[in-house]
Amino acid sequence: MTVRLDELAVPVIGAPMAGGASTPGLVAAVNRAGGLGFLAVGYTSAAAMAEQIAAVRKSTDRPYGVNLFVPAPPGDPAAVAAYRERLRPEAEQWGVALPERIGPDRDDWEAKLAALLADPVPVVSYTFGLPTAREAAALRAAGTLQIGTVTTPEEARAAEAVGMDALCVQGPEAGGHRGTHRVSDRPGEVPLLQLLPAVRAVTSLPLIAAGGLGDGQAVAGALRAGAAAVQLGTALLRSDESGAPAAHRAALTELPETVVTRAFTGRPARGLRNAFIDRHGPYAPPAYPEVHHLTAPLRAAATRRADTSAMHLWAGTAHRLARSGPAEAVVAELWRAARGS
Template identity: 50%
Template sequence: MVLGVPRPIVVAPMAGGPSTTELAMAAGTAGAVGFLAAGYKTPDAVAREVAELRTSRLPYGLNIFVPSSPPADLAPLREYRRALEPEAQRYGVDLPQLRLDDDDNFTAKVEIAAAAAVPLVSFTFGMPEASAVQALRSAGCAVLVTVTDVEEARRAAAAGADALIAQAGSAGGHSATTSPAGYDGSSTTPELVRDVVAAVGLPVVAAGGTGTAADVRRALAAGAVAVQAGTAFLLADEAGTRPAQRQAMLSGRFTETVVTRAFTGQPARALRNRFTDAWSASAPVGYPAVHHLTAPIRAAAAERGDPDALNLWSGTAHRDVRPGPVAEILSRLDG
């Protein structure tokens, strides 16, 4: 199997805090595999984390964001910026000017992965160039590409991926979709896995809506070689999930999830809160411009411990999430 670990479970990369080296190592120690999340981090920080995992000799992976191109028409972004002014006032912050670049240091991160021969490298937010995939494979890395439909699966296979992560609409956090305007987040994991397996002859890791051992069994029965779960590990002792998100998840106040572009301009599944109710209908496509735009509001809300303007990323299985050590959460999923 492409993952080379006894348990068919991947602890998902979760950029923005939850993914820590402790989380990835605890997953590896318990017979699963954990991913580091390179998103939003400097190359130096990524290199340090990779070195730590490498020294541990545990299996692990590194996830990298593929840069997105800016939208052709900037008018909807300017309009959204104007509309968000009252939010900025409410939280006592200034909205930054529009920033369209997506310099998440893609090339440097790919080079770090290749130089360290990271065992598993996954991509999200789009298709890496075939040259990047080849460079990683030549360095001894297995390359996984996150896809959300059959067409993306075919493109990832053509780019030379070793395996695919089939991410259904039930998944927490950003969707990897390359068609963010039309994305409705309605696909379910077993269905998507069956379609992708039938279309492309590559191993498929299922992602989305995993809360129980029955969810894992259903994904494997549909043809997946493993399941990548994120939300289930947000309350893990080893996760770096921000206190405001932990409290929100434990509060019982947030009972539904929605797919929204309101926080970042890319569809993402989050707990429904005041901000998603107010802005999901008008938020334009445009990652990372919207991510930069809302960053001060989200930071101020986090500081105040106000969950109503936070991006509380969560999948549809959020009700099954329990705190505890990773090893215990894995035993529940793999029972």
């Protein structure tokens, strides 16, 4: 199933949002609107990925994408241990146990690649880095279009060098994890509309704009700035097909401010500012996925009690524009507004 970004009926991509927000139903809804839906298979096994792909295939006959997390080198065990001790009183308060040992975690990378080679999908994108040139060549030979997530012109050069077919240019306005290729990197602050031409200056690959695109004017601006398509994440979080918890959906319209923090996962990520971020953000080490696993019990407990002061509430800067209703209608309305801008 050959895919060309410039041939999408609607140049809108549903952002892959790991952790449950992106569902097979959301993928299908974006496809029905004429865009390109994406599965997020970070934090899942290769077997779970295969189940989600099967569900997507049952619900849409149009192209779709699968997003992979590129594994990172291990973080500093001492720094993780120190952060564990900082979090321990909070864990005891809520009756949860923090993991005392966090082993190596490559997010089932090798098994996922093997599965995608044995049973190819139309599009694969990468977050947190890039595959090797050999891995990219294998997927290309299988007929898969590949997209690298980049946050700087330097990352864009690296993505083109390993054989990416297109680039997702993620501006600082984006919700969720910043896609820096190294865990320790400080994310750039160049706004998306300035970042797009900076990346265009170093590559001729098709560009997908991501970050803070909450209304038609923003979508139109990104396309005028040189993007072949736009990627919407936060804009779809309140949609019917989103897997986001009810408390997260409500907080998008209730909490006023977003910040970038390492507090929940050890990687910089933009979310709604809350008390957990204020308490722990300055002390979280650049260790991923170790901090992600360390805070997982606390985050799960906060979600169970719908405690938005302690949940990880990923959100982009345009979060208050997120609309409820069918995702197909959300995408269609944004595209209508963009065409009128």
